[in-house]
Amino acid sequence: MGETSTGGGICPVCLAALPPAPAVGRPPRYCSTACRRVAELEIRRINERLADLEARAAHVRMHGKTSCFAKPHGPGAALATINQEIARQRARLREVLDT
Numbered sequence: 001m002g003e004t005s006t007g008g009g010i011c012p013v014c015l016a017a018l019p020p021a022p023a024v025g026r027p028p029r030y031c032s033t034a035c036r037r038v039a040e041l042e043i044r045r046i047n048e049r050l051a052d053l054e055a056r057a058a059h060v061r062m063h064g065k066t067s068c069f070a071k072p073h074g075p076g077a078a079l080a081t082i083n084q085e086i087a088r089q090r091a092r093l094r095e096v097l098d099t
Contacts, residue, residue: 057082
């Protein structure tokens with residue numbers, strides 16, 4: 001007891017080697033507090049982008065042709081573009097959270 005196992009992992013932010021895992025508890029996901037903060041900031045930014053995109057999609061659905069986001073190609077094309085970006089941001093969020 002009290003021993004640590006070897007790390008072997010790589011920090012997803014800076015690609016440095018992770019410190020050794022403690023004998024108890026979770027293994028580290030990031031090499032430092034700074035890298036953890038960078039990842040947290042990215043998660044917050046993605047969540048803010050998703051909220052904005054979802055609000056835009058709702059605006060297009062509610063206002064149709066008169067939506068400022070639906071011009072110049074119409075509400076169908078605008079929704080398709082917004083939904084593609086929502087899917088891209090969700091995939092990135094899953095990627096960051098799965099590290």
